[in-house]
Amino acid sequence: MYADRIKHLPPYLFAAIDKAKQEAKERGVDVIDLSVGDPDLPTPAHIIEALNRAARDPSNHQYPSYEGKLAFRKAMADWYQRTFGVSLDPGKEVLTLIGSKEGIAHAPLAFINPGDVALVPDPAYPVYRTATAFAGGEPVVMPLLRENGFLPDLEAIDPAIAKRAKLIFVNYPNNPIGASADRKFFRELIDFARDYGIIVMHDNPYSEVYYDDERSLSILEMEGAKDVAVEFHSLSKTYNMTGWRIGSVVGNAEVVAGIGKIKSNIDSGTFGAVQDAGIAALQSPREVVDETRKVYRHRIEILYKALKDLGLDLEKPRATLYLWAWVGGSSIEYAGRLLEKAGIVVTPGVGFGKYGEGYIRFSITQPTERIEQAVERLEKMR
Numbered sequence: 278m279y280a281d282r283i284k285h286l287p288p289y290l291f292a293a294i295d296k297a298k299q300e301a302k303e304r305g306v307d308v309i310d311l312s313v314g315d316p317d318l319p320t321p322a323h324i325i326e327a328l329n330r331a332a333r334d335p336s337n338h339q340y341p342s343y344e345g346k347l348a349f350r351k352a353m354a355d356w357y358q359r360t361f362g363v364s365l366d367p368g369k370e371v372l373t374l375i376g377s378k379e380g381i382a383h384a385p386l387a388f389i390n391p392g393d394v395a396l397v398p399d400p401a402y403p404v405y406r407t408a409t410a411f412a413g414g415e416p417v418v419m420p421l422l423r424e425n426g427f428l429p430d431l432e433a434i435d436p437a438i439a440k441r442a443k444l445i446f447v448n449y450p451n452n453p454i455g456a457s458a459d460r461k462f463f464r465e466l467i468d469f470a471r472d473y474g475i476i477v478m479h480d481n482p483y484s485e486v487y488y489d490d491e492r493s494l495s496i497l498e499m500e501g502a503k504d505v506a507v508e509f510h511s512l513s514k515t516y517n518m519t520g521w522r523i524g525s526v527v528g529n530a531e532v533v534a535g536i537g538k539i540k541s542n543i544d545s546g547t548f549g550a551v552q553d554a555g556i557a558a559l560q561s562p563r564e565v566v567d568e569t570r571k572v573y574r575h576r577i578e579i580l581y582k583a584l585k586d587l588g589l590d591l592e593k594p595r596a597t598l599y600l601w602a603w604v605g606g607s608s609i610e611y612a613g614r615l616l617e618k619a620g621i622v623v624t625p626g627v628g629f630g631k632y633g634e635g636y637i638r639f640s641i642t643q644p645t646e647r648i649e650q651a652v653e654r655l656e657k658m659r
């Protein structure tokens with residue numbers, strides 16, 4: 278019945294984890310789920326109020342515009358200016374998305390012909406690879422190795438492959454690894470992309486989830502970035518809005534237009550009231566995000582310490598919602614033991630690609646009391 282493109286799909290990682298979790302629950306285990314990166318903190322009240330008001334506005338009850346409200350795109354451009362010092366033309370360089378996953382998944386349809394290559398990191402968010410395959414392209418893996426700071430080694434890419442590549446996907450701060458990229462890497466990436474005529478797709482939903490004094494970067498801060506790159510940003514992680522489905526892609530105007538062309542033939546835009554609430558989110562006072570960061574920083578500290586004490590090999594992330602720990606051997610087996618012995622659900626690294634094998638990912642998007650309970654259980658395992 279099914280087309281090849283879905284017949285050969287591996288089961289979506291989180292569906293398999295859900296099953297194991299469900300089975301443990303049925304056995305009566307009090308399961309602490311540290312497997313999914315879905316903020317538990319509520320969406321700030323002023324954003325919900327903005328939605329309430331906007332839902333009553335009849336102009337929001339009809340089809341929204343394909344590219345998104347100009348007011349939302351302008352709010353996003355202003356946010357980029359304030360956050361990164363990056364100037365964007367809201368008319369041509371910003372497109373509203375129904376969450377960034379939607380834009381990432383549709384993007385290859387605009388640029389990939391059958392047989393074209395997209396360079397995708399491994400381990401990674403699975404969408405880069407599946408979306409490339411859906412478009413008939415060939416995903417070619419760039420291993421993210423610890424000895425390279427979990428950055429792709431651009432010099433190791435076969436020039437024959439680079440010449441066939443249309444897209445390169447990157448994601449820093451990174452899910453699942455928690456690693457960040459510096460200016461030097463983005464510089465090299467942009468130069469590499471220019472040399473080979475490749476479009477850079479930078480997935481950047483964690484730019485505001487950082488713990489150092491030093492903020493995270495937008496690739497668009499780099500000179501010449503707009504010639505080759507777009508960046509996906511999302512309100513999901515920054516403002517605890519995963520359920521709202523709103524984000525954007527910004528940067529190179531032609532690339533933005535290409536994605537817009539695909540979208541206008543598939544969906545009919547983001548509910549206007551959600552865009553109005555998105556404007557309220559993007560205009561939030563700094564303290565809103567600072568508060569969220571403070572909660573996450575505490576969780577990272579206590580869970581990091583517990584994992585170190587347990588003897589796991591890991592680095593403290595400077596950003597993101599994830600701890601990426603080396604356990605050696607089969608990550609699925611280790612995750613199974615952790616569920617059995619401690620009732621803690623984690624994501625086996627191999628689920629993010631073969632170079633994730635030997636690692637497991639802990640997410641901190643559970644209430645702090647639950648993370649404290651997880652820490653107690655881990656202490657008992659020592």
Ligand SMILES: *Cc1c(COP(=O)(O)O)cnc(C)c1O
Binds near residue numbers: 375513
């Ligand atoms: C959460 C996440 C996204 C997308 O989130 P949306 O809710 O679709 O905006 C994209 N990429 C990565 C790596 C993520 O972790």
